[in-house]
Amino acid sequence: MAIGMAADIALIVDYDGVICDIAFSNSDLEGRKFDQWIGRPWVDTVTKESRDKVTDLLSEAADGTASRWRQVNHPSPTGIDMPVRYIALRMNDERILVLGRDLSAMADLQQRLIDAQNTMEREYAKLRHAETRYRLLFQVASEAVVIVHVASRKIVEVNPAAARLLDQDAKTLGGRALKDVIAPESHEEMNALLVSVAATGRAAETSVKVDGKDVALDMGASIFRQGNDAHFLLRLGRPDSLASAESGDPVRSSMLRAISEIPDGFVVTDLDQRIMAANSAFLDLAQLATEEQAIGEPLSRWLGRSVDVNVISANLRKQGSLRQFATVINGEFGAREPIELSAVSVSGADDACLGFAMRPVRRRIDVIGGDPAALPRDASQLTALVGRVTLKDLVRETTDVIERLCIETALKLTGDNRASAAEMLGMSRQSLYSKLRRYGFSDLDSPED
Numbered sequence: 001m002a003i004g005m006a007a008d009i010a011l012i013v014d015y016d017g018v019i020c021d022i023a024f025s026n027s028d029l030e031g032r033k034f035d036q037w038i039g040r041p042w043v044d045t046v047t048k049e050s051r052d053k054v055t056d057l058l059s060e061a062a063d064g065t066a067s068r069w070r071q072v073n074h075p076s077p078t079g080i081d082m083p084v085r086y087i088a089l090r091m092n093d094e095r096i097l098v099l100g101r102d103l104s105a106m107a108d109l110q111q112r113l114i115d116a117q118n119t120m121e122r123e124y125a126k127l128r129h130a131e132t133r134y135r136l137l138f139q140v141a142s143e144a145v146v147i148v149h150v151a152s153r154k155i156v157e158v159n160p161a162a163a164r165l166l167d168q169d170a171k172t173l174g175g176r177a178l179k180d181v182i183a184p185e186s187h188e189e190m191n192a193l194l195v196s197v198a199a200t201g202r203a204a205e206t207s208v209k210v211d212g213k214d215v216a217l218d219m220g221a222s223i224f225r226q227g228n229d230a231h232f233l234l235r236l237g238r239p240d241s242l243a244s245a246e247s248g249d250p251v252r253s254s255m256l257r258a259i260s261e262i263p264d265g266f267v268v269t270d271l272d273q274r275i276m277a278a279n280s281a282f283l284d285l286a287q288l289a290t291e292e293q294a295i296g297e298p299l300s301r302w303l304g305r306s307v308d309v310n311v312i313s314a315n316l317r318k319q320g321s322l323r324q325f326a327t328v329i330n331g332e333f334g335a336r337e338p339i340e341l342s343a344v345s346v347s348g349a350d351d352a353c354l355g356f357a358m359r360p361v362r363r364r365i366d367v368i369g370g371d372p373a374a375l376p377r378d379a380s381q382l383t384a385l386v387g388r389v390t391l392k393d394l395v396r397e398t399t400d401v402i403e404r405l406c407i408e409t410a411l412k413l414t415g416d417n418r419a420s421a422a423e424m425l426g427m428s429r430q431s432l433y434s435k436l437r438r439y440g441f442s443d444l445d446s447p448e449d
Contacts, residue, residue: 009022016041017043046072071103138289158170192206198223203222204220217237286302411441
């Protein structure tokens with residue numbers, strides 16, 4: 001017993017390498033059937049790559065040479081090798097004492113570190129690929145785009161389309177103040193636009209003139225953050241025929257402007273559900289930079305699952321409209337946003353189309369993965385999540401919440417005595433420790449009562 005308390009695991013081995021006795025000081029090791037090693041050669045209890053280390057330990061101890069610590073791996077019924085650090089000592093009765101320290105906890109931490117590093121590398125690769133796509137889109141986009149630093153009002157970057165529209169070299173525009181590019185008589189309109197966008201965060205537009213040229217441009221502005229700095233994204237374009245056509249109907253013009261700036265996504269498609277127009281809120285949901293990326297593409301590229309598209313199409317054909325249909329938007333870079341969809345079919349001889357309104361609902365359905373107290377209490381609340389959460393995720397997450405609640409209750413009833421709690425729950429202490437680590441319970445290493 002005294003020898004067993006000196007290390008996590010202690011072995012008595014004869015000079016032939018056969019295990020004569022074994023003792024544990026770590027109760028977690030008792031359930032791994034290591035007592036079946038007695039009478040077996042020690043070398044047969046380790047993995048293939050560890051056999052030479054065992055041979056060296058026994059040889060050094062038999063010769064009376066001071067051995068050094070060596071890590072040896074034992075195969076485990078769980079399929080995960082158990083690492084143990086051993087040292088061998090010669091005893092007076094021609095037997096060898098082997099003391100070992102269980103390195104499972106350290107191996108678990110190392111594996112978590114490796115998993116974290118792999119996750120960071122994957123996320124970094126995603127960011128790098130996203131930046132590459134952004135750069136490519138920024139360079140080839142037909143819309144003129146200028147990025148301006150909010151605080152200094154200096155131009156950070158312009159794409160080739162903006163350089164052509166301003167009739168200047170893109171390299172010389174970088175670092176210049178925006179006011180140097182815009183005619184002085186348009187500075188008031190420009191400043192009012194930028195102040196409004198910075199204060200409200202909502203996109204807006206105005207009309208400005210280019211400095212030194214009798215050229216009028218429409219300037220649209222929105223704001224975004226990059227690190228600790230905020231930037232304006234300015235879209236420049238010549239006034240087109242659409243503005244003059246709308247000027248004769250101010251009510252219709254105001255309605256179109258309201259739809260384009262409404263915080264809910266709005267899309268107009270043809271009868272084949274190919275996008276004809278989309279507002280900025282939809283572009284944000286779909287992770288698109290410009291409307292041109294969406295024009296002509298099927299809405300199903302971003303909207304829901306294939307079964308959702310079929311249900312939506314069937315209801316529009318049968319009833320002409322659809323209200324509060326639960327689905328998701330799949331972003332261009334992998335994000336998934338739960339939404340409520342309303343749709344309408346607009347008939348007409350030459351201008352028949354479909355309209356889709358999309359409202360994000362993530363904050364209202366944050367039950368899965370949230371506070372365990374928010375667990376659905378009856379079947380009606382569970383069925384309300386159908387379509388918003390897959391059945392597999394719903395069952396798994398609901399099971400996790402129930403399991404965590406049961407463990408918390410058992411710990412409270414037993415005064416945080418984990419041995420009693422494991423017995424109350426009908427599970428082994430090792431399984432309970434695994435659950436405690438999984439659910440992030442604190443004080444895992446505190447002694448039990």
